[in-house]
Amino acid sequence: MQPDDCSDSDFKLENTLASNLLSSPKFPFTPTSKRFRHFHISTSLHSKISSFEEAVGHYDSRYSMKPFRVIKRAICAWLFVIAISTPTLTHAAEATNASLTLRDVLIQATASFQSGQYSQAIQFFEQLETTFGNEPQMKDPAIRRIILPAWGYSELATENYSGAIEQFEEYLEEFPEPGNVHSFVLISLAQSEHWNGNLTKAAQHYGEFIQTYPRLPETPLAALNQVDLLFQSQKAEEAYVLSERLFQSRAPGPLRAQSRLRALQVRLEDGERDQAAELLLSTEWSQYELPNLMEMAFAALQIGDSFMTEEDYHSALRSYRLVPPYSALLDYQRQQLQRVSSILGYRQRNPTSTMDSVWLAYYATLVSRLETQLEALESMDDYTPGFLLRYGQAFLGDGRSREARILFRNLALDDTLDSAICQQAHYRWILAEFALKRWDRTLEVAIDFQDRYPDSALAPDALYLVAQAHQEQQKYRYAIKVFDELIERFPDHKLAPRWLFTRGFNLAMLEQYEQSRADFELFARTYPGHPLTTQGSLWHALTHHFEGNYEEALAELQPLAESSRDHFLYPEIRYRIATAHYAIQDYDTARPEIEKFLADFPDHSRSPEAVVLRGDILMGQGELILASAAFAEVTPEADGLFPYAIFQRGKIFKALEMYDLMIDHFTDYLDREDLEIRPRMSEALYWLGWAYLQKGNIDAALLRFDQAFAEYGDDPAATEILPMISSLETLRSELLRNGDQALPDHSLFAAGNFSAWLDDQILLALESNRLTWYSRLKHFQANRARAIGQIELADTILQEIDEKVPLERLDPQVIGQIGIIYSAAGYQYADAYFDYILANYPDHPARAEAWFGKAEILIEEEEWEDADDLLRKFEQQMPLHPLSPQVNILRGRILTNLGFYDDAEKSFEEVLTRKDARGIPHARAIAGLAEMNEQRGNPKRAIPYWQRIYTLYRAYPEPVAEAYFRSAVLFYEIGDPTAAIRSLDEMFKDERLLNSPFAAKAIALRRELQEEMDTLPAPVDTPPSTPVEIQEEPAS
Amino acid sequence: MKRLTCTLLATLALASPGRAVEPISPDLSKATTRALLENLSGLPPPIGGPIPEKEHLELRLPLTLTIQGGQEFKGTLSELHEGRIYLRLVQEGGEVILSFPVEEIEQIFFPGGSIVHETIEKVNAGELSEALPYLESIIGARYAFFPILAPENLSFYRALPLTALAVDNPAQAIAYIKAIRPYLTLPEDQRELDDIELLSYHRLELTEETRERALRWIDGTPERFPTSALGFYVLASLQFEAGEYDEALDSALHPIVFSGPIHQPYLKHCYSLAIVSAYILKDPIELERLTTEARERGIEWQPQMVFAAADKGLEEFIITDAEGNPLPLIPDESTEDSPLLEKRGSSNHPAPESDNTL
CATH class of the missing domain: 1.25.40 (Serine Threonine Protein Phosphatase 5, Tetratricopeptide repeat)
Structure with a gap:
């Protein structure tokens, strides 16, 4: 084949040659990997790289040189063809190199090139140029088309980039037509310019390549290189556009992802966090098999941290989600290195096109990069625990405390982690539990933290959380204990002022107002100017308010308001001033105060309450019409205040005897369609019926009652059903008593008596399976029995209800009553009844019975604090409940057992001030005082209390018997057996007392005392002990 | 054949793997299923039905056993006992049973390689119910060799319980797991068997067993x-x-x-x-x-x-896609079927190292 044959059809010939060479069984491969080796050597000498960023920073972006075997093979073949077809030249040029002919030089150039001896090949190419340059063969385009790329490549291989550039440019100038060699030369020129430091020119040549060969497989690679070079040449805007174009193209996923990652990294380096984050978060990285995941992961970490700093936790989480744990990243990186190395090896072994060298360079670079990164990754510390702490914090900040709890718990309990990490995680675990308002768990975890890390710098913070958890659980005494410890152990802690303040608050919640004020006073003295100063003063004033000392409260609130005009609590202080005036019935002052409050702070959170208060004040002033108008301003948005206002208006109309208005008012309320929740509807029906009765419209009244029974009688959540039944009883008896009018045509009047009507209704309710209604009617029966002293019958009726009606069909009030019967009988299962009420009717008045009953059970179990928590709630929320004297007594017993004697005394004394608690409750309160003094170690003070019982409450044998016995024991203890015997003998004289459980004990004691007395010498006129005298009221 | 013993054991019965008598039906009550699963041992009776007779017979052709030194023997398994394989060889005038110490066997070449290959393709293509009878036939012919086969060559069989699950017979899936678990000792095989077993118990609605296994599954997942x-x-x-x-x-x-x-x-x-x-x-x-x-x-x-x-109302719960279209709460006909078992990592089932050499 002659060279001329192919001069006009390069493509065809080159392809033919290439395919021939490709099919060659043993393709000579002589790698010239000097640059590649150099890279390896240089990286191996790298000092330990402590972080990935550093590794990326040291990345050498120049491609490693690899032989472009196919094109080389083609060139070798051409050179050989040229050489053997060149006749022996006898030319003047031979004078300068007499020993070599053109053909010889060509053959030697071919051999050197083929064997990878590029320096030598260059010499021969230069010799061809200098010695035979003027020969016509050397000017033949067909020969230059071959020699120039080979020479250029040889220069490139020996890192003489300017030489390579010269040859490649010359080629492109002489042969600008596109073709295989052209594409190879163009991309090699781009590489040469790149490595020669001419980044702009390199980018330009890559651009030309992309434009000339838009569909070659190498085009996206060229585009990636171009993007990279443009970024390096500070042409970021152009680079971003091209990067985005590449990302949106159909190029292979890894190349697209790398292009986007590069843009992201540059954005990040340039401080354009938001744009970087946009790129990070809008890319589904997992789709693309990103080879350098590590770079993306660290960019995500950096961006996540940056969002954390800005408290944008949601975005931080999204970024952190892209960060794999260290071990996973390490595995991934190793797998990627193995995968890319395999691809590189495969391509080296299996050349497929003239452009192989481009791919080889790409993969070789990638392998080097991955190796460097892996080395850096392996030498760095595991970032995962620290990262996970931040990740958990992001969950916490984003309001996802559940997730934070899971994560922190997982870290805290991982004993393979560093103790400092576990400690941090444990502390944040407490925070997460706290945020979830799981107080028991918060305490548990916080106490565990204390046990594990007693000397931790976080101990005070953890203890503070413990105290807060106690406070949230309304376990104020526990909270106070923790605050005591905090204040004592860490007096100089930055939170010490807050602890003191909060202890004062907790004391106020315990109604220990004096101690509470002492804390607020100490706070004001110790930390003047503290941000909580105004709060402290307000609470100090409020403790007076809570005690009912409104004058003192006002004396503090008024100057506080003057000095706190700019404080956010100023409206609150103003509101409190108005309520204090209202409480002392100074309505004339209260009214302008509250009206000014409403005018000044119409949008304050207290406004709905203030509107209601204004109504109450007006009622107090007797301005009932104005009050009604004030209550009419209260809207359903005011939640619980709205029904209150409705019923206050009803009360006003009732007081004014404006029954028509009352009827209209309650009818309107019942007919409202804009209420999502319709509270106290049955009660409204009751009052409506009542108003009709006052108007003498018996039929309408009965109609309304019937309506109420039909709509709400069988609804367990409905209230005021029993008063309605009671009204019917009253109505019936009144109408029958008057006897001067025709009786309405109603079953109530058809029955022989009210009891018969009740029995009929009970039967009907059972027949129609209206079990709730049935239980209410029976409950009514039980109450009637109780009212006439038939307690056992009442209890039996309630137990009958319990047998017939499932729990979920019972009125919570009935459930409570039944529960209390069982609880008094000592049945533990009573607890289930109370739990049912609290779980299903947490706001129902019957919760009072539930708290009471549960407290009784807890007291039996000596769970004093838990019982006290329930009873305190009872006292705060239901101060007027019929069970409240019993609650006071129980609380007194609890406080005695807990050693809070002063509080216990107050609780018992409270009962004694109540006239409605005369009789047994008073006797029990006095017994409580006696026991309290016994436990306090003051038997002399206890005895008179017992004496008081057996003196004043003789109508109640059981407490009297106990009082005799207990006083006898105490007399004996204080060394007065004679008085003891006297007490017992007096006891034995009352036969009723001999059936008491104390009788047997008393007899045993008497015998013991007698035996003791018999062994003693005769007494010498010893005066009896004189316990402290206590003035008593007579028993009712 | 220096330590190879040749024994004529004409009366030696072929040791067949223990099979339960009755097939496991998905219609059995929970109590019966529970009792059945507790008492199962060996392979359960197949449920996938017959495969063509030609293929069935091909799978049961004599296998080729290569011992150290390269000598080959062709025959059918008579017994596997105390570390020796007893191979029944047909020879002129009758049968002979040869026994070989297991440690001297270099290779066992099973017949029916192409059937195995096609079965793997079926499994990988998700044609699980079609694959089931083949898998049952293959394991029926080779189960007796499981104790001496390398676990790497048994991973393929973890497809079997999955195919039983595919025909909605989770109890059968569990029975298969019980039968093959002792031999598929590779961690990835054990993990997948755990997964299938858990899913199967869940499908059977055996709540206690499922909860116990789910907790065990979680405890056995140490990675964070x-x-x-x-x-x-x-x-x-x-x-x-x-x-x-x-x-x-x-x-x-x-x-x-x-x-x-x-x-x-x-x-x-x-x-x-x-x-x-x-x-x-x-x-x-x-x-x-x-x-x-x-x-x-x-x-x-x-x-x-x-x-x-849900005992509390989900009537008002509405979840929508990005375009605001409501999405179903409970699977219906419009809901795309989820894969039977969502797998970790590679989605394809492993094939034996060679198509027919196990």
Whole structure:
């Protein structure tokens, strides 16, 4: 084949040659990997790289040189063809190199090139140029088309980039037509310019390549290189556009992802966090098999941290989600290195096109990069625990405390982690539990933290959380204990002022107002100017308010308001001033105060309450019409205040005897369609019926009652059903008593008596399976029995209800009553009844019975604090409940057992001030005082209390018997057996007392005392002990 | 053949793997199924029906046994006993049974390689019910050799319980797992068998066993970022069914917390369970965060039968796609079928190292 044959059809010939060479069984491969080796050597000498960023920073972006075997093979073949077809030249040029002919030089150039001896090949190419340059063969385009790329490549291989550039440019100038060699030369020129430091020119040549060969497989690679070079040449805007174009193209996923990652990294380096984050978060990285995941992961970490700093936790989480744990990243990186190395090896072994060298360079670079990164990754510390702490914090900040709890718990309990990490995680675990308002768990975890890390710098913070958890659980005494410890152990802690303040608050919640004020006073003295100063003063004033000392409260609130005009609590202080005036019935002052409050702070959170208060004040002033108008301003948005206002208006109309208005008012309320929740509807029906009765419209009244029974009688959540039944009883008896009018045509009047009507209704309710209604009617029966002293019958009726009606069909009030019967009988299962009420009717008045009953059970179990928590709630929320004297007594017993004697005394004394608690409750309160003094170690003070019982409450044998016995024991203890015997003998004289459980004990004691007395010498006129005298009221 | 003994044992009976007498029906009561599974040993009776006779016979042709030194013997298995294989060889005038110490056997070449190959293709193509009878026939011919085969060559059989599950016979799947688990000792095989077993118990609605296995599954997942969320999903689903919504939410959240850019199997199930639990628990923040996050992460909504068990109303619960179209709560005909078992890592079933040499 002659060279001329192919001069006009390069493509065809080159392809033919290439395919021939490709099919060659043993393709000579002589790698010239000097640059590649150099890279390896240089990286191996790298000092330990402590972080990935550093590794990326040291990345050498120049491609490693690899032989472009196919094109080389083609060139070798051409050179050989040229050489053997060149006749022996006898030319003047031979004078300068007499020993070599053109053909010889060509053959030697071919051999050197083929064997990878590029320096030598260059010499021969230069010799061809200098010695035979003027020969016509050397000017033949067909020969230059071959020699120039080979020479250029040889220069490139020996890192003489300017030489390579010269040859490649010359080629492109002489042969600008596109073709295989052209594409190879163009991309090699781009590489040469790149490595020669001419980044702009390199980018330009890559651009030309992309434009000339838009569909070659190498085009996206060229585009990636171009993007990279443009970024390096500070042409970021152009680079971003091209990067985005590449990302949106159909190029292979890894190349697209790398292009986007590069843009992201540059954005990040340039401080354009938001744009970087946009790129990070809008890319589904997992789709693309990103080879350098590590770079993306660290960019995500950096961006996540940056969002954390800005408290944008949601975005931080999204970024952190892209960060794999260290071990996973390490595995991934190793797998990627193995995968890319395999691809590189495969391509080296299996050349497929003239452009192989481009791919080889790409993969070789990638392998080097991955190796460097892996080395850096392996030498760095595991970032995962620290990262996970931040990740958990992001969950916490984003309001996802559940997730934070899971994560922190997982870290805290991982004993393979560093103790400092576990400690941090444990502390944040407490925070997460706290945020979830799981107080028991918060305490548990916080106490565990204390046990594990007693000397931790976080101990005070953890203890503070413990105290807060106690406070949230309304376990104020526990909270106070923790605050005591905090204040004592860490007096100089930055939170010490807050602890003191909060202890004062907790004391106020315990109604220990004096101690509470002492804390607020100490706070004001110790930390003047503290941000909580105004709060402290307000609470100090409020403790007076809570005690009912409104004058003192006002004396503090008024100057506080003057000095706190700019404080956010100023409206609150103003509101409190108005309520204090209202409480002392100074309505004339209260009214302008509250009206000014409403005018000044119409949008304050207290406004709905203030509107209601204004109504109450007006009622107090007797301005009932104005009050009604004030209550009419209260809207359903005011939640619980709205029904209150409705019923206050009803009360006003009732007081004014404006029954028509009352009827209209309650009818309107019942007919409202804009209420999502319709509270106290049955009660409204009751009052409506009542108003009709006052108007003498018996039929309408009965109609309304019937309506109420039909709509709400069988609804367990409905209230005021029993008063309605009671009204019917009253109505019936009144109408029958008057006897001067025709009786309405109603079953109530058809029955022989009210009891018969009740029995009929009970039967009907059972027949129609209206079990709730049935239980209410029976409950009514039980109450009637109780009212006439038939307690056992009442209890039996309630137990009958319990047998017939499932729990979920019972009125919570009935459930409570039944529960209390069982609880008094000592049945533990009573607890289930109370739990049912609290779980299903947490706001129902019957919760009072539930708290009471549960407290009784807890007291039996000596769970004093838990019982006290329930009873305190009872006292705060239901101060007027019929069970409240019993609650006071129980609380007194609890406080005695807990050693809070002063509080216990107050609780018992409270009962004694109540006239409605005369009789047994008073006797029990006095017994409580006696026991309290016994436990306090003051038997002399206890005895008179017992004496008081057996003196004043003789109508109640059981407490009297106990009082005799207990006083006898105490007399004996204080060394007065004679008085003891006297007490017992007096006891034995009352036969009723001999059936008491104390009788047997008393007899045993008497015998013991007698035996003791018999062994003693005769007494010498010893005066009896004189316990402290206590003035008593007579028993009712 | 220096230590090879040749013994004529004409009366030696062929040791066949123990099979239960009755096939396991999916219609059995829970109590019967439970009792049946507790007492099973060996391979259960096949349920997939017959394969063509020609293929059946091909699989049962004599195998070729190569011993150290390269000598080959062709015959059928007579017995595997005390470290020796007894091979029945047909020779002129009758049969001879040769015994070989197991440690001297270099290779066993089973017939029916092309059938195995086609079965693997069926499994990989998701044609599980079609693959089931073949797998049963293959294992029927080769199960007796399991004790002496390398576990690497047995991974293929973990497809068998999966195919039983595919024909809605989870009890059979469990029975297969019991039969093959002792021999498939590679960690990845054990993990997949655990997964299939858990799913099977869940399908059988044997709640106690499922809960126990789900907890064991979770305990046996030491890595912080689990490669599958299956155990958490199953546990959460049981808790949801029992009305333990708080616990269900916590269980479902665990893999959600510990999930990265690559979504592990059953993560979407956990998201759906967590979202519905948060709704029932009236936790609007959690509900909003999870819904938003699921969308942002491209996690598709997974309708689940267990949602029908919610004792509190889900009537007003509406979940929509990004375009606002409502999504079904409970799987219906319009719902795309989920894969039977969402697998960790590679989706294809492993093939034996060589098509027919095990």
